[in-house]
Amino acid sequence: MNITAAVSRGGDAPLAIETLALRAPTADEVLVRVVASGICHTDSTTREAFPPGLPIVLGHEGAGIVEAVGSRVTGVSVGDHVLMTYQSCGECAECSCDLPGYCAHWATLNAGRFGPDSPLRAGEEPVTGGFFGQSSFASHVLATTRNIVVIDPDVDLVSAAPFGCAVQTGAGAVTHVLAPDASSVLAIFGVGGVGMSAVMAARTIGVGTVVAVDLSPERLELASELGADVVIDGGDTDAAAQITALGNGGATHALDTTGAAPVIATAIDSLTARGVLALVGLGPSTLPVEVAKLIGRGKTIRGSIEGDVNPHTYLPQLVQWHRDGKLPIERLIRAYPLDRVNDAIADAASGAVVKPVITFS
Incomplete structure (x- = not known):
């Protein structure tokens, strides 16, 4: 399917809004339509450090709605509202101890998918995707049940998007x-x-x-x-x-x-x-x-x-704190449409905004 994404092509060059091809989900993947994505300092540092000329879609604080699920996926259904976070294997010693942030395969799973392994293409050109298991500076992403958390549909996804990292x-x-x-x-x-x-x-x-x-x-x-x-x-x-x-x-x-x-x-x-x-x-x-x-x-x-927490139990706690008025995260947020992603990044760097969030119509 064709999607819209903000693509970084190296260094401090502005992100370009492009139409990319996203492959269909595998049996273990979930297709999510992104509603909002927070911008985090890690996005900026990765952008600056990424090899020039190697395109990548960043973003790792995505929130959205499930549009398709693979045949082996359980516990997630089409129409579910979800928050996205980092990826983990679920099988190593650290994951087994309820500390997925220290997953033995963290670097491999969260650095993004390169070359032929990437789910994204610009024509015939591979575009690195799957950053933190999502690459949520895009209208649609592929994730897994390891890095999505289902939440109630009445939760404001723009406010809740940053829960997944910051x-x-x-x-x-x-x-x-x-x-x-x-x-x-x-x-x-x-x-x-x-x-x-x-x-x-x-x-x-x-x-x-x-x-x-x-x-x-x-x-x-x-x-x-x-x-x-x-x-x-x-x-x-x-x-x-x-x-x-x-x-x-x-x-x-x-x-x-x-x-x-x-x-x-x-x-x-x-x-x-x-x-x-x-x-x-x-x-x-x-x-x-x-x-x-x-x-x-x-x-x-x-x-x-990532706070030494298990997102599947902690993000619902954060959502409840927000409901109770104890976590008024919206006071930090300024929303920007995707075509103003470069303004959002600049405002974050200058300190003009505490937490920019990209929104998708």
Whole structure:
């Protein structure tokens, strides 16, 4: 079938709206008509790093409606409303332990399908598809039951699209990785889509003190409205000291969403004795860390991917929080039609919008 997609052809060149051919679903695949797709920082970094001249359709926060299912597919029916997330094998040790984000085959399953293996074509030219098991910057995608979650048809798909990556990453890092409580001080560094989700999750589970750190006054104001007790300008040279002055000797828990080495250093300095810092933002491949600061105060740094959650159980929880008014994700979102995808990417990069979402008519 013919579909419409935003195609990246290398580097920072604008995405081009093209008509592509999408093959029919196999026995284990599901065809989804995309209604909305969030734009995530990972889309931009992948676009910049992808080999020039090798076309790819990005997008990995898709939401839509099922139009066809393969003969071996169970639990999903035509007409179902679904959220899409990352792909996993379901069989390795990590998947068997309910941690599909650490799937042993993560890289192979989520990097996209290249060459003859790709489900997409522009004429005779293969276009890399299946990015994160979806490539949702397109009107239609192929997915599997491993990376789709069926939700009620009354859920707003534009608001819920980011649940599949950014929201579950930030919220899950709080609820499943750090697990702070009413006696805790949680410092969140970087309040974009992931960080704002962390703020809202922290308020939902009753964290004692929630601190938001960012360079943008507008984002800090929004973070305060969404539940942050304290906001700090990340450009202040004494940001760590401001956190340690809050009491308890510093942050018992911290979350870095930026991946920036100087910010991570500040986060480490802000921790109290035996404090824990979770990293979810990709940045430099190596970080200069003063080991004495960790050993001498018993501090811990750990990584997390996709919030350490199982999307099939966690995304319905996020949907319920949204219903209950505890996760007003729509306050972060600005919707753009597909033909304005480049404007959406530019606005995200400039900080003009927290969470852009592409919509399909």
